[in-house]
Amino acid sequence: MLSSDTLRAAPWRDRVNVHVSALGSRLDLPRLFADLEPGTHVYTCGPTALNEAVKAAAERHQVPASQAAL
Structure with a gap:
């Protein structure tokens, strides 16, 4: 797992x-997935x-499983 400091320093x-x-x-999941651009990974x-x-939200918005890493 990456730390939040690492994430904030990433390119x-x-x-x-x-x-x-x-x-x-x-986290506002409905808004996140409604605004998600094609090809975006979550x-x-x-x-x-x-x-x-x-x-569940990814599935409802038809985000491919390959783009949703849990």
């Missing part, structure tokens, strides 16, 4: 969103409930 950091619910940053690392919610 693709402008395309990274970090959400920490304990800090008041909740990665998630979190509790099982979050990972399963992301997987």
Whole structure:
């Protein structure tokens, strides 16, 4: 797993969103997938409930499994 500091320093950091619910940053899955550009990959690392919610949202929006890494 990458640390949030590593993600923020990555060359693709402008395309990274970090959400920490304990800090008041909740992930809006419907908006995320509605705005997703074709070919975009979605990665998630979190509790099982979050990972399963992301997987279900990806399936609802017909994001190929190869583009949704949990």
